[in-house]
Each structure stands twice: as C-alpha cells, then as structure tokens.
C-alpha cells in the first residue's frame with residue numbers, strides 16, 4: 001500500500017539525481033537542478049501538490065539542459081511510481097485548470113498504469129532564462145511514462161512562456177493532488193490496473 005516517503009537515486013554518465021518525496025501534505029521543498037527556472041517550476045510542483053520534495057541534480061549542463069531536465073522527469077516519475085505501488089487506494093483521476101495572468105492551462109490525468117502523454121502547449125519563446133521551453137514536453141513525457149500516468153496537458157491560450165509553463169506545472173500539481181487522494185477501494189471495473 002501507500003508508503004509515505006520514497007527516495008530514488010539514479011546516476012548515469014550524464015546526470016546524478018536524487019529525488020525524495022514525502023506525502024505529508026506540507027509541500028516543503030529543497031530543490032537544486034542548476035537551472036534557475038526549472039527549480040522555480042519544481043518548487044511550484046512541491047508547494048501546489050503538497051508533496052514535500054527534495055530534488056538534487058548534478059547534470060551535464062555544459063552540453064545543454066536536455067539531459068538534466070529529462071532525467072529529472074524520469075526520476076521524479078520513478079519516485080511517484082514507488083509511492084503509488086499497485087495504484088489502489090486513491091481517487092485515480094485528477095483534473096485542474098489554472099490561470100496565470102494571460103495564460104490558461106489544464107491538466108487531466110489518470111493514474112492508470114497506462115503511460116501516455118498528450119501535450120498541446122505551443123511556446124512563443126525558445127527560452128526562459130537558461131531553460132529551453134521545448135524541454136517542458138520532454139519533462140512531462142519522462143514523468144508520465146515512469147510514473148505510469150495518462151497525462152493530458154492543454155494550453156487554452158497564453159502569450160508569455162514563463163506564465164504558460166508555470167500554469168502547466170501548477171495544473172499538473174493540483175490534478176495530481178486530487179488523484180492521489182486516498183480512498184479505501186480500487187477504482188477499476190477490471191479489479192486491477
């Protein structure tokens with residue numbers, strides 16, 4: 001069943017990552033990926049999901065941010081998967097829409113054991129600080145496939161990439177918070193996920 005803390009460490013030639021999650025509904029955070037804007041987004045994830053989050057990453061930023069961002073998605077997904085176990089005892093579905101100034105973004109997700117990503121969020125700018133905006137989709141794909149989540153992220157409208165990405169992260173965090181709400185039954189007609 002649901003354990004309250006999980007920790008995953010993963011080291012490759014490109015990245016060295018530790019993710020610790022505590023499902024305490026406090027949303028504390030200690031995050032250092034070496035990419036300021038990405039830290040800002042992961043902090044929003046912790047605060048808005050209520051999942052206390054420690055993420056430490058040493059990535060090959062001398063190449064670019066790609067390995068660091070994608071691999072963080074992989075390890076965060078693995079840590080979520082470790083918590084979710086056989087995916088019983090939770091509400092399973094989550095749906096949330098977040099406005100951020102001129103942007104509006106939605107997340108619908110199913111903790112289904114059927115990994116899938118639908119991502120409809122064009123980015124008007126190539127970069128926000130040192131963060132390549134195209135990596136947003138890479139991050140969420142890695143996360144969805146490693147956590148076993150069907151994840152749909154849709155931008156209704158928006159002009160500023162910082163706002164667009166932040167609205168997506170916050171919508172994801174709130175939808176996840178809803179979906180991991182504990183229940184005392186398995187929501188499946190098959191009897192297993």
Ligand SMILES: [Mn+2]
Pocket residue numbers: 040162166
């Ligand atoms: Mn911001």
